[in-house]
């Protein structure tokens with residue numbers, strides 16, 4: 001790094017500091033008006049307004065998601081994105097702190113547009129509005145609709161109890177609904193006239209659960225019988241199960257686990273003479289690919305801003321599911337964690353913590369880390385090249 005670069009990094013830090021009122025305003029106003037997934041009309045409008053007032057060209061409602069947006073300055077590549085989330089949880093408001101995620105992404109984007117004019121640096125800065133993380137996984141839809149095709153790297157920051165640069169397990173998760181169709185008849189008077197969909201369903205449930213013994217760890221197979229008939233004197237003509245199937249490798253999940261689960265259900269249906277149909281009743285989430293080079297860059301910038309970074313968590317306990325996973329398999333991306341609270345996730349206490357001085361300080365710090373990291377990968381192109389090569393290698397392995 002040369003002297004000029006150090007000056008620029010110092011300028012990025014002070015630009016984010018000067019944006020603290022904007023960051024706080026976003027955090028507080030979204031906290032006061034929490035909106036659940038795909039209802040984030042106020043949040044989306046507010047963020048778009050701030051970005052367009054600051055020279056970003058804004059497109060709303062991309063990927064057929066009305067509350068999503070793309071806001072960009074510059075036309076050159078690389079195009080670096082800061083992803084904002086802004087959906088709240090029913091009943092407890094911003095208990096996952098997505099109001100802070102929105103504030104961080106906008107703060108980082110504005111700072112970069114001010115300190116590093118895109119044309120001068122030969123880059124573009126994008127703030128992506130990614131709605132409905134908690135429900136449908138807006139990013140999964142945006143990935144499928146090609147929104148990330150012209151994005152060279154994407155950054156996001158999630159609040160919580162510690163600073164972090166990934167590690168640990170984020171599951172690939174597929175929801176699968178399995179429906180058996182048989183034929184009703186009087187269970188007492190004419191049982192031979194019926195085809196018992198519940199019998200097929202129960203047999204399938206048992207063989208699907210037994211599958212776990214012959215699958216590569218780590219895997220989770222959990223399910224319920226959601227419908228098992230109407231009355232005991234009617235042979236059930238319809239039975240339905242819902243499973244969540246999880247693995248830490250989405251390709252193993254899609255190519256091995258799901259076909260085996262379907263085979264169990266088809267076998268059970270055949271034994272009874274039923275038909276069976278499958279439906280993904282929710283979005284398919286991929287596991288999160290960790291990019292060592294992006295982890296390194298972000299770690300250095302945590303240190304640059306003087307923030308403590310605890311050792312990485314490598315276990316798979318507590319590993320959640322995030323729609324960021326799908327992004328990491330189409331473009332280099334990283335989700336950092338930032339220590340904003342001692343409250344547990346998805347709680348009213350966590351929501352309240354997002355508007356305290358500690359919460360806002362943490363968001364300002366996170367915006368610095370994201371902006372500095374975006375700067376690093378643009379001025380040191382070998383870093384971005386390394387991340388892209390890593391993705392290619394992982395996709396072909």
Ligand SMILES: [Zn+2]
Pocket residue numbers: 096097098133158
């Ligand atoms: Zn969250």
